[in-house]
Amino acid sequence: MAYASGQLPTTDVDHTYTTTGLNHRKLLMWTFLSSDCLFFGALIATYMVYRGQSLVGPYPIDIIDIPLTTISTFVLLCSSFAMVQALAATNRNDQRGIQLWLLATILMGATFIGFQIYEFNAFRMEGLKIDTNLFGTTFFTLTGFHGAHVTLGLVWLTILLIMGRKGKLGPAQSLDVEIAGLYWHFVDIVWIVIFTLLYLIGGFDAGPTAGLLIEPSLLSLPT
């Protein structure tokens, strides 16, 4: 078996002694998510600093498609619901439920990525690439890293689904599913922030915004 979880002391999570009384893997995941807040915080702050400072188009208002992204946001929210159901099915040893809900989560996550690929491609056709302007650079960096997180989550969930199909997921592996779920929900909440700031609020930004600081020397990069 590729996944070594069977050898890990997951069956007696509540009896393993730790100084905090908490399972180390779960604490590790929360600590990682905490640090990931800083990672995305830096990318979001960078986007906000350069908002309205692109000197050439396309600008957000020219290409951002809010209705389309609202649909993909719904899909990602739905996948989080499926994820909590997968964990609940694991806890009650509902083998059919485990596979069904995990598959649903994966399919919806993949749909979200499909929307993102479509969007990136549409932007490229409209003339926005990562090196076109500050909007392109900050937008693709932020949403691209989010997409990478979703993709990693899909790989993780697929591994769990394979385990589930082999009948190797049950109440004893509850923590395995829960930790994957924590990661998945985190990716969802990061998108909640991105959707609000980049689409609902920033999606109507036009060219260089009067009244925002512009420092041309900052735009010149050392070659």
Add this chain to the structure above:
Amino acid sequence: MSTHSPEHHDSRHPSFKQYSLIAIALFAITAVEFLIIVPERFQGAGVVLAPLIALSALKFAIVIMFYMHLKFDNRLLGGVFITGLVLAFMAGSAVLLLFGSFQPTPRDYAAANAVAYTHPGEGGAHEEVEMEQPVPGVTPDGGTEMVVEEPAGGSDLVARGQAIFTGSGGCLACHTIEGIASGVVGPDLTNIGTDGATRQPGVSARDYITEAIKMPEAFVPTGVERAIPGLMTSALTASLSDADVEALVEFLLAQQ
């Protein structure tokens, strides 16, 4: 849900029905957010900023409390996460403050006060002092006073052209002229005074440069690095007066 699980806190997890209600609440909030920005007068308006941020914060809180069970789990886990979240928020706010994103500065003022970026490593390791020197011809209040310091350039017009290039015109954001500017978005203009004559058959360097400033869309040369059609538009240069363009042309012709 079931109570057969070894997870002792499982019984405190929400039931299927409760999870469904949470999901519906999240959908409803997203739908409200979308509906808020449907009326055109609210699109990009400042008044919707607070409600939109509040609603997304609410969704954020619902997901971490219920889907990620922070409400039911050990407080240490929540503490660890909130610490990172608060740090990220404070660091992000600090960056926005640092870059003056909350204190609007008129674009022209900032552009006129911009200093030319000198490439580090060309003249020595410590060039900070040099970078802070004001550009000749640009006074801190944004005016373009005639300060001729360029022995090679000579005329007032060239100095004025340079002041526009590095100041109010903002040209330096995209173009490189060795020793003066190092933008990497558009073509290198270090030798444009001589190159200009070869770009378009039968067109002098002066006419070529004038057109390239006034109507950049009209002709884009092939075989010039970073000469991308549509990247520079006449909208970018519309604010330049004919006198400004004349000064810029003189300055660029002097780049040989």
